[in-house]
Amino acid sequence: MDLKANDANANAAHFDMRVDDIFARIAGRYDLLCDLFSLGLHRLWKRRVANLIAVAPWESMLDAAAGTGAIALRLAKLHPERCRSGSIVVSDISLPMLAIAEQRTAALGVPFAFRRLDAHEMPEIADASVDLYSISLALKICDRHRVFAEALRVLRPGGTFIALEASSIGSARMQQLYLIYMRLCMPLIGWIATRGDASAYLYLLRGIEAFPDAANLAEEMRGMGFENVTFERMTLGIVAIHMARKPG
Numbered sequence: 001m002d003l004k005a006n007d008a009n010a011n012a013a014h015f016d017m018r019v020d021d022i023f024a025r026i027a028g029r030y031d032l033l034c035d036l037f038s039l040g041l042h043r044l045w046k047r048r049v050a051n052l053i054a055v056a057p058w059e060s061m062l063d064a065a066a067g068t069g070a071i072a073l074r075l076a077k078l079h080p081e082r083c084r085s086g087s088i089v090v091s092d093i094s095l096p097m098l099a100i101a102e103q104r105t106a107a108l109g110v111p112f113a114f115r116r117l118d119a120h121e122m123p124e125i126a127d128a129s130v131d132l133y134s135i136s137l138a139l140k141i142c143d144r145h146r147v148f149a150e151a152l153r154v155l156r157p158g159g160t161f162i163a164l165e166a167s168s169i170g171s172a173r174m175q176q177l178y179l180i181y182m183r184l185c186m187p188l189i190g191w192i193a194t195r196g197d198a199s200a201y202l203y204l205l206r207g208i209e210a211f212p213d214a215a216n217l218a219e220e221m222r223g224m225g226f227e228n229v230t231f232e233r234m235t236l237g238i239v240a241i242h243m244a245r246k247p248g
């Protein structure tokens, strides 16, 4: 498979913040929404990502679409010395989300650099300047092929890519039940938690339904040019963490 950026179908949720700046509206409630939507499981998934980052070789890392700083927060709490031994850019396109990330991590003594960056195109970041690139729960709301291409540009040869994203439960029957649960419960929970703002859970649902399963995503990543692509499913496959290497 030889894939290119700009595939019209590569934005699973059909999200575009220029059309609907949902994260600016829900920034203050985003962490509560994560707890409600995932029944708290996102904490486990993000802790795993932080642990994988901590043992990977890097001096400079960039967390893209970092939101309220969930990964940075866990890295700083679980691996403070590892954080202080390198430079970490915490980035997002939404300034209100980034402001919360800054507040949440302020007291932890890790010198994160907070930057407003669009994961599709980050001209502020030089080619081959990043040892490790991470992105969590955002591939499904971006054009993932453009994100992969940009990650490959900024990563140095041999650099590490780590992505946490919604995936599919291995058993088709269980996946169907999970989707039914999401379709029935999410609107109610989302409506209450966002005080009537339907966008948050509509994007989530659309993204989950249209996002490729872990094996297909791995195949796409190989098609985009990554090598050593591996993945681990978590919580029956509700999410998966993909790891890969930029060739060279």
Ligand SMILES: C[S@@+](CC[C@H](N)C(=O)[O-])C[C@H]1O[C@@H](n2cnc3c(N)ncnc32)[C@H](O)[C@@H]1O
Pocket: 017, 023, 034, 064, 065, 066, 067, 068, 069, 070, 071, 091, 092, 093, 094, 097, 117, 118, 119, 120, 135, 136, 137, 138, 141, 142
């Ligand atoms: C579902 S949240 C995930 C936040 C965080 N990574 C986490 O795991 O909790 C998605 C984030 O992606 C950001 N985002 C959406 N489109 C983006 C883009 N093109 N570039 C950078 N960030 C983007 C949103 O502002 C939001 O903060």
